[in-house]
Each structure stands twice: as C-alpha cells, then as structure tokens.
Amino acid sequence: MNDPITNTNHTSLVLEVEGLNVYYGAFQAVRNVSFNVRPGEIFGLLGPNGAGKTSTLSAVEGLLKPHSGTIRVAGYSTREQPLYARASMGVQLQATSFQPELTVSEIIRLYAGIYGVSLSKERIDGILSNIKLLDAANKRYGQLSGGQQQRVSLLIATIHEPRLLLMDEPTTGLDPQSRRQLWERIEAMREKGHGILLTTHSMEEAESVCDRIAIIDHGTIIAIDTPQALIDTNRGNPEVIRASRKGKITLEDVFIGLTGTEIRS
Amino acid sequence: MSTTTLPSTYTVFSHLLRADLTTQWRNRRASLLVVLVPTIILISWKGLVPKFGGAFVLSNCITVGLTAIGLMGYSNTVARDRDKGIFQRLRVAPASNWTIMASRLTVQLMMIVITTLVLFLVGYKFDGITISAGGYFGGLLIAIVGGAVYLSLGQVIVGLIKNPETVNVTTRLVYFAFIMIGMFGELGVLGKEVGDAVKWSPYGTVKHIVSAALTPSTWNEHSWMALLVTLGYTFVFAFLGIKWFRWNSR
Numbered sequence: 001m002n003d004p005i006t007n008t009n010h011t012s013l014v015l016e017v018e019g020l021n022v023y024y025g026a027f028q029a030v031r032n033v034s035f036n037v038r039p040g041e042i043f044g045l046l047g048p049n050g051a052g053k054t055s056t057l058s059a060v061e062g063l064l065k066p067h068s069g070t071i072r073v074a075g076y077s078t079r080e081q082p083l084y085a086r087a088s089m090g091v092q093l094q095a096t097s098f099q100p101e102l103t104v105s106e107i108i109r110l111y112a113g114i115y116g117v118s119l120s121k122e123r124i125d126g127i128l129s130n131i132k133l134l135d136a137a138n139k140r141y142g143q144l145s146g147g148q149q150q151r152v153s154l155l156i157a158t159i160h161e162p163r164l165l166l167m168d169e170p171t172t173g174l175d176p177q178s179r180r181q182l183w184e185r186i187e188a189m190r191e192k193g194h195g196i197l198l199t200t201h202s203m204e205e206a207e208s209v210c211d212r213i214a215i216i217d218h219g220t221i222i223a224i225d226t227p228q229a230l231i232d233t234n235r236g237n238p239e240v241i242r243a244s245r246k247g248k249i250t251l252e253d254v255f256i257g258l259t260g261t262e263i264r265s
Numbered sequence: 266m267s268t269t270t271l272p273s274t275y276t277v278f279s280h281l282l283r284a285d286l287t288t289q290w291r292n293r294r295a296s297l298l299v300v301l302v303p304t305i306i307l308i309s310w311k312g313l314v315p316k317f318g319g320a321f322v323l324s325n326c327i328t329v330g331l332t333a334i335g336l337m338g339y340s341n342t343v344a345r346d347r348d349k350g351i352f353q354r355l356r357v358a359p360a361s362n363w364t365i366m367a368s369r370l371t372v373q374l375m376m377i378v379i380t381t382l383v384l385f386l387v388g389y390k391f392d393g394i395t396i397s398a399g400g401y402f403g404g405l406l407i408a409i410v411g412g413a414v415y416l417s418l419g420q421v422i423v424g425l426i427k428n429p430e431t432v433n434v435t436t437r438l439v440y441f442a443f444i445m446i447g448m449f450g451e452l453g454v455l456g457k458e459v460g461d462a463v464k465w466s467p468y469g470t471v472k473h474i475v476s477a478a479l480t481p482s483t484w485n486e487h488s489w490m491a492l493l494v495t496l497g498y499t500f501v502f503a504f505l506g507i508k509w510f511r512w513n514s515r
Contacts, residue, residue: 061357063513074269084269087359095515096350096357101291102284113280114358116272140291 014039014164014195020069022055029055031219037195044210045199048259052219053199057168061091074163089164090157100142104133104152107141115160131155147178165189167198183209203252217259227251277360281368289372299338300380303330304387311392319394324476325448327408328468330380332443335415336436339373343423344432348514356512377412381405396479403478411471413499420506427514443468470495
C-alpha cells in the first residue's frame with residue numbers, strides 16, 4: 001500500500017470545479033465553468049448536445065487536461081494528486097466497457113485490486129446477489145444483456161465506496177424496470193452520503209431526482225439551482241412561457257426556454 | 266478532511282496482468298495462429314537446413330513469429346480495447362497509464378518467449394536443428410530484444426490509425442510485406458538491391474542478430490552493428506508510437 005495522503009482542504013465538498021476552461025485546438029468547449037457537489041447530493045449537469053457536458057465530465061475524470069481552472073475531488077487536486085482524486089471517485093461512463101472475455105467475477109476482482117479493496121468470494125457473491133447477478137457471476141461480460149452490463153458498470157463504479165460518483169447518461173437504453181432499479185440505487189447512495197454528479201437528457205428524471213441542477217450551453221453554465229427554484233425563477237421568462245405546452249411550467253420548458261429550440265448536432 | 270489510500274503499484278500491476286493474461290488465454294485461437302505460421306514454415310523449410318544451416322532457418326522463423334506478435338497480436342488488441350473504451354475505463358480508476366501499457370507489453374513478451382521456445386523444440390524435433398545451450402539462451406534473449414522492434418512498430422500503427430478494422434488490415438499487409446520481402450529478399454530471389462535493403466531493414470537486422478545469437482561463435486562486428494540498428498529502430502518507433510498514440514479512438 002502507498003502511504004495515505006490526507007488532503008489539505010478542510011471543506012466537506014466532494015467536488016469543486018473553479019474557473020474551468022477546456023479547448024480543442026482553437027475551439028473553446030468549456031468556458032469558465034464553476035460549480036460544486038456536496039455530500040449526499042445528486043447534482044445534474046444538463047445541456048443540449050455539444051454544450052460542454054462531456055468535456056466538463058472528462059476534465060473531472062482526468063481524461064482530458066483542462067487549459068485552466070482547478071478541480072478538486074474530495075479535496076484532492078486532479079492535477080497535483082490525480083491518482084488520489086481518481087481513487088476518491090467512481091465513474092460510470094457511456095462510451096466505456098470492460099474486457100468482453102472476462103467474467104463478471106474476474107472484472108470485480110480486477111477493479112477491487114486496482115482500488116485496493118479486498119473482497120472475499122462470499123463478499124463478491126453477496127454483492128452480486130444484491131444486484132441480481134449471482135447467476136451471471138461466471139458469465140463473460142460480452143455475453144451479458146445491456147441492462148446486466150449497466151448493473152456491472154454501476155457496481156464497479158461504487159465498489160470502493162467513492163465519495164463522488166460520476167454518471168454519464170446512466171439510464172440511456174434501459175427498460176423501465178431497470179431504470180427504476182437504477183434510480184433506487186442512486187438514491188440509496190445519496191442517503192449514504194455519496195455525492196453524485198450526473199448528466200441526463202431526461203428532464204423528468206432530473207426534475208424528480210436531482211437536488212440541484214446546472215444548465216450548460218455553449219460551454220457556459222447559464223443557470224444553477226434546485227429544480228423548483230429554476231422553475232420559479234424562470235416562470236415569467238417569455239421564452240420559457242413559449243416553450244410551455246401544458247400550461248404548467250416544467251423543468252423541460254425552462255431548459256428549452258434557456259437553450260433554444262434548435263436541434264444541435 | 267478525508268484520507269485516501271492507494272494500493273501499491275505492484276498490486277495494481279499484478280491485477281492488470283492477471284486480467285490481461287486471462288484475456289490472452291481466452292483468445293488462444295488467435296495466439297495459436299501466431300505460433301502456427303512460423304512453425305509451419307520451419308517444418309516446410311527442413312530441406313534448407315543442410316544448405317543454409319539450422320541457425321539461418323530457425324532465425325527466419327523466429328523473426329516471422331516476432332513480426333506476427335508485435336504487428337498482429339499487440340496492435341490489434343490495443344486498437345480493439347481503445348475503440349471499446351476499455352482503456353478509458355481503466356484510466357478513470359487509479360491505475361497509471363504506464364502500468365496499463367506495461368501489463369499489455371508483459372503479456373506480449375511472454376508470447377515472444379513461448380513462440381521462441383516452441384520453435385526451438387520444433388526445430389530440434391522435426392528439422393534436427395541442434396544448438397548449444399549458450400546459443401539457445403542467447404537466441405531467447407535476442408528474440409526479446411528483436412520482438413521489441415515489432416511491438417514498437419505495432420505502437421506506431423495504433424498511433425497513426427484509430428479505426429480497429431483499418432489497424433487490422435494494415436498490420437496484415439505490413440506483416441505479409443515483411444515476410445515476403447524479408448524472407449525472399451534474404452534468399453536473393455528479389456535481386457541484389459532488395460537483398461541489400463532487406464539486410465538493414467527491421468526484418469533483416471532482427472533476423473541477423475537472432476541468427477548470430479543462436480551460434481555465438483559467429484557474432485561479429487556486423488552483428489553489433491545490426492544490434493545497434495535494431496535498438497535504433499525500437500527507439501524511433503517507440504518514440505513516434507507513444508507521441509502519436511491517443512487513448513481515445515473518438
């Protein structure tokens with residue numbers, strides 16, 4: 001084991017992003033983005049396609065190097081202590097996978113090893129039983145259904161009880177039962193004090209589960225608050241009223257009112 | 266205030282290596298083909314042993330095996346894992362980039378050792394090629410050095426090309442070209458100029474040092490020069506391959 005590093009930041013925030021700027025060549029994908037995630041909070045990052053959500057998440061995960069700005073995960077700087085920052089977060093990404101030749105048990109053992117978590121066979125069986133995957137323990141990852149793969153992915157993201165959980169469109173492609181089960185697990189994690197940062201295109205889901213929401217467009221955060229406060233603040237906005245179809249203002253109306261109706265590629 | 270403990274580098278590496286070895290084992294049909302091609306050439310070249318010598322035949326077949334491991338084994342698995350996001354998944358965990366790649370390379374080095382030992386055995390059993398203990402030991406060591414050229418060339422290919430299908434096609438073409446031009450050029454079938462060019466190509470230098478290592482008494486100034494050129498190729502290919510490599514295929 002490496003020596004434990006105690007972070008120097010005394011704040012209880014699980015994620016602090018300050019003045020983040022990300023460039024791809026001359027194109028600026030993220031512009032001076034700042035937000036934070038508290039323990040026991042589900043924070044939604046919403047935006048149209050190409051708004052800068054994935055770039056922001058990638059910078060937090062350490063997959064791309066920001067041009068400027070600071071990111072701290074559980075107090076650890078992603079620039080100065082990247083491995084400690086990564087060890088403090090769990091990540092469930094859409095465009096990632098595990099080796100299809102490995103079985104579910106082997107994947108669990110691999111990632112438990114990387115995170116330094118020691119798990120007995122009984123403990124692994126217990127975890128798999130909990131997510132209804134005990135029968136699939138010796139099945140190869142490539143042979144699992146989409147819903148089963150999603151459950152494995154969430155299990156790996158949380159195997160080390162991270163303080164911060166990042167989820168990129170976690171419910172995409174799931175049937176209603178799997179989606180319901182996933183939200184129950186996410187809410188259970190919130191109750192245990194984990195901070196959760198997620199992106200989603202489902203405004204209904206964001207409105208019902210997120211404690212706070214940031215709406216990002218053209219790389220800039222244009223609104224950040226609780227779902228109800230976002231609705232209340234923008235109730236009188238003519239663009240939001242125009243977007244409203246049912247008479248009652250919803251988060252989707254606010255989102256469309258603030259980001260426009262044009263389809264992004 | 267929070268405290269986070271990281272596992273040791275050894276722990277992370279050993280878990281990665283175990284997973285990569287399991288993956289390699291489950292893809293054993295592809296691994297078998299990598300060993301099979303030089304083995305078939307070795308058996309079919311039995312008639313050349315009296316004319317050119319055992320070391321010549323064996324070193325050609327070992328070089329073919331090394332080419333297949335570096336170009337097809339390594340680059341194809343890296344291209345596939347990059348495209349599927351397997352690397353990105355590992356990189357968001359506390360595993361440093363070099364441990365991820367070191368584990369992959371270790372598996373390929375093991376493949377080099379296995380292929381070379383199989384060829385030693387087949388050469389002895391079927392072609393009657395006998396070499397001194399020092400020759401076997403030197404040949405094995407130099408095969409690892411020579412294999413590094415092809416691993417780094419494979420790295421250049423996955424650095425330049427992102428699409429896994431294109432990587433697959435390119436590596437097969439390069440492999441075919443190396444074998445055909447290398448083997449037949451060495452035999453003089455393609456003319457003197459090609460023969461001279463092949464001598465200092467990655468195929469020719471690796472083939473030469475393996476051959477000289479198998480019969481240590483023949484190791485001479487040319488062998489030292491070939492070793493130096495081999496190391497030079499490895500350094501240049503590795504430098505370019507690492508510089509151009511992107512972890513994400515998108």
